[in-house]
Amino acid sequence: MALSAQDGINEAERAGLDKHGYLFGKKLTHSLSPFLHQVIYDHLNLHWSQLRLDSSDLQLFLDLVQHPSCFGASVTMPNKVAIIPYLDEMTDECRDVGACNTVFFKNRNGRRVLCGTNTDVIGIRDSFFYNVKDPALTYHDRPALVIGGGGAARSAIYALRKWMNVKEIYLVNRDASEVEAVIRDCASRGYGQDLLHISTAGQARNAAGPGAIVACVPDFVPQTAEEKLARQITEILLDKEHKGAMLEMCYNPTPFTALGMLAEKKGWDVILGTEALIWQGLEQDTYWTGNTIEGLPAEKVKAAIAANVAQRSQAKL
Incomplete structure (x- = not known):
């Protein structure tokens, strides 16, 4: 059964989060993105989380991110290019690469503006x-x-x-x-x-x-x-x-x-490649949390990702 916008909102509310974001793409089961961001939010004492949205339904995504408690989203394949026409604003990196991997918001005249950037670079x-x-x-x-x-x-x-x-x-x-x-x-x-x-x-x-x-x-x-x-x-x-x-x-x-x-x-x-994952993820959280890179726990994230990768490798033996 297809996920509805209300289903997505209910999931966030059931988790009792202050704020939530999404990982929007397909084949997300093994993605380390939600884990990486959780390390950051826990360190900052934020009751936030990133929820997996395994979908290529752009209208569903656009409906979900309008929820006032949504702080933004990581966007992965096959949606990085498809999302571009729906953005109100793009950073230079997003426009020049022609792909968006990060959605964030600005407030302008009382309205939330949907913005895109590319932290992969x-x-x-x-x-x-x-x-x-x-x-x-x-x-x-x-x-x-x-x-x-x-x-x-x-x-x-x-x-x-x-x-x-x-x-x-x-x-x-x-x-x-x-x-x-x-x-x-x-x-x-x-x-x-x-x-x-x-x-x-x-x-x-x-x-x-x-x-x-x-x-x-x-x-x-x-x-x-x-x-x-x-x-x-x-x-x-x-x-x-x-x-x-x-x-x-x-x-x-x-x-x-x-x-x-x-x-x-x-x-x-x-x-x-986990290094690129880590640094693009930290950059994403500068947009979502308002912290600088220096204010985010880079070493803690690196240690957590390394331990996660080692655990996965052991599980395959």
């Missing part, structure tokens, strides 16, 4: 900022590499281009048409300069080594010819003399991926 940026000791030696003024062709790849390009002082950005992906779409979209939004699709092993051998890598693909063994070629190109770039830092965005079902282990063996510093 902050999660990528801060994963490097908080884990790379010497950015100047590691990735400044060097090429970067983005592996993948979806929404996370666009967020990675935005973060690399806006904040990380990289030169050209290499794109490697199994699907050339996806890469063309990424380049076209980024160019139309003003941050598509110096994007280079590396599509052959020869191109990879002739390219200068990257300093920062963001891997935005699922953790699977390459099967098709296109997937095997993309992995071969990636390995050639990992084998370059300069060894920098790679953010492995995949963290489900585990952040310890085959590609991450491969990069580590080749001498790269690997940043787990």
